Amino acid sequence: MSFYDGLAFFIVLLLGCIPAIILGMKEKRIGNYTILFSIGIIFIIYRETPLELFYLLLYLFLEWHLIALYQYSLRRFGRNKEIFHHAVLFALLPLVMAKLSGFIGHHWFSFLGISYITFKVLQIIIESYDGIIEKNGFSQTVAFLIFFPTLSSGPIDRSRRFEQDFARRWERREYAELLQKGIWKILLGILYKFVLSVIAYDILGRINGRYDPQYVILYAYVYGIYMFFDFAGYSLMAIGTSYIFGICTPDNFNKPFISRDMKEFWDRWHISLSHWFRDFLFSRFMTDAIRNKRFKNRLNAASMGFIVNMLVMGMWHGLTKDYLLYGLYHGVLLAVTEIYQKKKWYRRVKSKKWYQCISWFVTLNLVMFGFLIFSGIFLETWAVLMRYL
Amino acid sequence: MEEKLLDILERICDDEAVREDLEMDLFEEGLLDSLAIAELIVAVEEEFKVLLSPTEYEKEELSTVHKIEKILKAKGVE
Secondary structure (H helix, E strand, C coil), X not given: CECCEHHHHHHHHHHHHHHHHHHHHXXXXXXHHHHHHHHHHHHHHHHHCHHHHHXXXXXXXXXXXXXXXXXXXXXXXXXXHHHHHHHHHHHHHHHHHHHHHHHHCCCCCCCCCHHHHHHHHHHHHHHHHHCCCCCCCXXXXXXXXXXXXXXXXXXXXXXXXXXXXHCCCCCHHHHHHHHHHHHHHHHHHHHHHHHHHHHHHHHHHHHCCCCCHHHHHHHHHHHHHHHHHHHHHHHHHHHHHHHHCCCCCCCCCCCHHHCCCHHHHHCCCCHHHHHHHHHHHHHHHHHHHHHCXXXXXXXXXXXXXXXXXXXXXXXXXXXXXXXXHHHHHHHHHHHHHHHHHCCHHHHHHCCCHHHHHHHHHHHXXXXXXXXXXXXXXXXXXXXHHHHHC | CHHHHHHHHHHHHCCCHHHHCCCCCCCCCCCCCHHHHHHHHHHXXXXXXXXXXXXXXXXXXXXXHHHHHHHHHHCCCC
16 A cells, blocks of 8 residues: 555545544544554555654654754753754764665665655754744654655645644634645645546657657656646645645645746645755855855856756655756756846847746746656667667 | 934835835735845844844735834834
């Protein structure tokens, strides 16, 4: 059994939702039940892969102590950059081990959800250093980390936001509204993931392996559409389920294909991920670069910031040529966008209708080309082309 | 303080428009973005000796000159 897949999961989910709905409608707190059900469903899902379950439990044990010890050190010794860097390193270590051990045929520390849970731990560590978080309670933190609707693939919530919802006692009217929205999102998610994305996937199967230009272009578009319905559908189901448990997990997609430039695209596509990177990598890189005057001018700094940011995002997807190229591609595009948007000409035309139409069309094609890289078909086609030549 | 803040914002946004309407939504006008916020954080740190963090405030809390002023006042800037 796996998350949001197969009849068995949805039956367990349906049964699990009933007590949450009863608690919600009776204006009781759902939090403790959420922890209980999360633990239960984790044991059911990881039952077939006991090693992963072991790694998950070990991970939680280690990371909880890391958080508690780091916050203790902040209270005891104050802000210290060196300790902070070590804490970040330790928070990253399991994920790095999981990614790297793949190269030597192992799966050290690898478990379903490690990529996403790492973001949550890092957010707590970094915001503790910033002084926004003082101390995390044990049960809230564990609930945040193992919250089952978003455990395996997000959306990536933030601990301060999560804890507010978690501790909240919803009024009946509010909860009924939340429940209604949640059910709607789940149904929409099912339509996206099990109907529309399946149709797109079927088309992909028919054109895969054809390298004529028109097929490659078609592949890019259909793959982009497939990715959207697949992942937006998954996210909708995860968000809808969260709502039923009284947690307003943030949205992950917002009509990405209407974007008129690449910056707007990353504000609409996999939002919880790109905003995480914006807040915890890009912003930090930029403040550090500006503070220490590491670049000749701010445009150079910003360009490098975008490239580093997206390259790391690519690496996070996986340490393969395709993902690295994908990250680099988007980094360079964002850098070029930044430089371009500082031009006087852009400021003059940006609100004109004709300009927005062209800009939308160009953006859409750049985005679809990005998906072609992501899918692996770009480098594959490239290799075929080189052989042919 | 307001004058200093406006100087900073004018430099970051590269636009005098920030002075015209202190209630104007700087994000909607395309004057502020995540990059500009990073610059603002460093500038505020250097000018007023106040630490801001990128995730401390929601976007809406930083969207106008007046709102930014309010935050700085709350942090003890005179």
